Amino acid sequence: MTVPAAVGRVPAADLLIVGADVVTMDAARQVVLDGSILVRGGRVAAIGPAEQLRAAHPGVAELDARGCIVVPGLINAHQHTTASPLTRSTTPDDIDSQLAIFGWTVPLHEQVSGDDDELSALLTAAESLSRGVTTVLEAGTVGHPARVAAGLRTAGIRGRVGRWGWDVAGGKYAAPVEQSLALQEDAVLAVGTDSLVTGWVTLVGHGLASDELFVGAAELAQRLDVQVTWHISPSADDTRTYAERSGRPPVVHLERLGVLGPRLLLGHAVWLDNAEVDAILRSGTAVASCPGAYLRLGQGYTRAARHTEIIRRGGRVALGCDAHNAGDVPDVFRAAWLLAALDRDRGTSEPFRSDEAFAAATIGGAEAIGLSELIGSIEVGKAADLVVLDGADLGWIPRGDLALQLVWGDAGRTVRDVLVDGRIVVRDRALQTVDVAELRREAADRSVALLRRAGIDVPHRWPSVTAEKYELAGAPCA
Numbered sequence: 088m089t090v091p092a093a094v095g096r097v098p099a100a101d102l103l104i105v106g107a108d109v110v111t112m113d114a115a116r117q118v119v120l121d122g123s124i125l126v127r128g129g130r131v132a133a134i135g136p137a138e139q140l141r142a143a144h145p146g147v148a149e150l151d152a153r154g155c156i157v158v159p160g161l162i163n164a165h166q167h168t169t170a171s172p173l174t175r176s177t178t179p180d181d182i183d184s185q186l187a188i189f190g191w192t193v194p195l196h197e198q199v200s201g202d203d204d205e206l207s208a209l210l211t212a213a214e215s216l217s218r219g220v221t222t223v224l225e226a227g228t229v230g231h232p233a234r235v236a237a238g239l240r241t242a243g244i245r246g247r248v249g250r251w252g253w254d255v256a257g258g259k260y261a262a263p264v265e266q267s268l269a270l271q272e273d274a275v276l277a278v279g280t281d282s283l284v285t286g287w288v289t290l291v292g293h294g295l296a297s298d299e300l301f302v303g304a305a306e307l308a309q310r311l312d313v314q315v316t317w318h319i320s321p322s323a324d325d326t327r328t329y330a331e332r333s334g335r336p337p338v339v340h341l342e343r344l345g346v347l348g349p350r351l352l353l354g355h356a357v358w359l360d361n362a363e364v365d366a367i368l369r370s371g372t373a374v375a376s377c378p379g380a381y382l383r384l385g386q387g388y389t390r391a392a393r394h395t396e397i398i399r400r401g402g403r404v405a406l407g408c409d410a411h412n413a414g415d416v417p418d419v420f421r422a423a424w425l426l427a428a429l430d431r432d433r434g435t436s437e438p439f440r441s442d443e444a445f446a447a448a449t450i451g452g453a454e455a456i457g458l459s460e461l462i463g464s465i466e467v468g469k470a471a472d473l474v475v476l477d478g479a480d481l482g483w484i485p486r487g488d489l490a491l492q493l494v495w496g497d498a499g500r501t502v503r504d505v506l507v508d509g510r511i512v513v514r515d516r517a518l519q520t521v522d523v524a525e526l527r528r529e530a531a532d533r534s535v536a537l538l539r540r541a542g543i544d545v546p547h548r549w550p551s552v553t554a555e556k557y558e559l560a561g562a563p564c565a
C-alpha cells in the first residue's frame with residue numbers, strides 16, 4: 088500500500104510556549120494568566136512568567152501563544168478507528184440497529200485488510216489531533232492491531248489498541264474461549280509498548296462473550312498489567328439478553344463474575360438500574376460515555392443514562408465518540424457539550440455544569456482510563472499533551488468565563504497547535520505528521536474498494552446529475 092508517510096515530524100525538542108492563559112485542570116482548577124510553559128523531554132518542565140523561564144533556560148525555541156488559551160489534550164476513551172472511518176456517512180439513518188450491524192458493520196469488518204486498518208487509524212488520528220484530541224482508546228473492533236498501532240504512531244497520537252473477538256455465535260472473528268484469549272494476548276504483545284501506543288484487552292462484549300471469556304479477559308489484563316474494555320448496555324437490548332441469560336441485569340451479572348474493578352472500562356453502560364450503578368461505584372469500574380452516538384442511534388440516553396450521576400457520586404467516567412457511522416465524529420469538545428446539554432434538558436435541580444463536562448474531557452477522563460499520573464492536566468512532571476486554542480478566532484471574541492466558553496462555545500474549531508508527548512503534531516492548524524493530500528487520495532480509493540468487497544451499494548438520499556444533464560425544477564427563471 089502507499090500509506091502516506093510521516094512527513095516533517097518534528098522531534099521532541101525543548102520548547103517554551105509563551106504568553107497564554109493556561110487552563111491547568113489541576114486539583115485547584117487554576118488558570119495561569121499570561122503564563123508560559125517549558126516543555127523538556129516530552130514533559131511539562133515548568134510553568135511561570137516568560138521572562139523568568141527565559142532567564143532560567145536561555146536559547147530554548149519559543150512558540151508564541153500570546154492571546155491564546157492552552158488546555159490539556161482531550162481524551163477519547165471509546166473510538167472505533169477501523170472500517171467506519173473509511174465509510175463514514177454511508178449507513179442510512181432510518182434502518183434499525185440489527186440491519187446496521189449485520190448489513191453494514193459486520194460485512195465491512197470482514198473485508199478490511201491490514202492496509203485498510205492502518206490507513207483508517209491514521210485518518211482517525213489525524214482528524215482527532217486536528218480537534219485537540221491527543222489520546223484515543225480503540226473500542227475493540229480491530230482485525231489487525233499492529234497495523235492500527237502503526238497508523239496511530241505515524242500520526243503521533245497517544246493510543247491504546249486491542250483486537251476484535253468473541254466466543255459466542257459465529258463469524259470471522261469468533262473463536263473458542265482459550266483461542267480468543269490467546270489472540271488477545273498476542274494482540275497486546277504485537278502492539279508493543281512505547282511512550283505513545285500500547286495494547287490492551289478488548290472484547291466486543293454485549294452478549295458476545297461467555298462468562299469464561301469475561302473472566303479470562305479480566306485475568307489476562309491483570310497478568311499483562313493492562314486495562315480492559317468491552318461494550319455493555321448502550322440500549323435496552325443487553326438488559327433483555329442478560330435477563331434471559333442469567334436472570335440478572337448485565338452489570339450485576341458481571342459483578343457476580345468478579346470482573347468489575349478499576350482495570351475495566353465499560354463502553355456505554357447507558358441503561359443501568361440502581362443496583363448496577365451501585366456496583367459500578369463500589370468496584371471503581373470506569374465508563375466511557377459517547378453521547379453523540381446515543382443521539383444518532385436513538386438509544387434513549389436522556390431517559391436512561393446515569394453518567395453524570397456516577398461522576399457526581401465520585402465515579403469514573405470518560406468521554407468517547409464511538410464510530411463515524413454512529414453519527415459521531417472524533418470530537419471530544421462536542422461530546423463534552425452534549426454531556427452537559429443533555430443533562431440540563433432533563434430539568435434536574437442541579438444540572439451538570441460546563442466545568443464538570445470539561446473535566447470529563449480531560450483530567451476526569453484520564454482518571455477513568457488509569458492515566459491521570461501522566462495526562463489530563465497541565466502540571467509539572469506530566470506529559471506535554473497540550474492544545475493551543477487560537478484566541479484571535481472570532482469564537483473567542485470577546486472572552487468570557489473560560490469554563491463556560493470552552494464547552495458552550497465552539498473551542499474545537501479554534502485548535503491551532505497540538506503537542507503530544509512534547510512533539511508538535513499540529514502547527515498553525517496544519518498536521519505536521521501526515522500528508523493530508525495523500526491521505527485524502529488513499530482514503531477515497533480504499534473507501535470505494537472496501538464497500539465494493541463488502542457488497543454494499545451506498546444509497547443516496549438525493550439524486551445526483553451531471554452538470555450537462557441538470558434541468559431546472561419548475562419554471563425557468565426569467
Ligand SMILES: [Zn+2]
Nearest residue numbers: 226318354409
Ligand atoms: Zn463502540
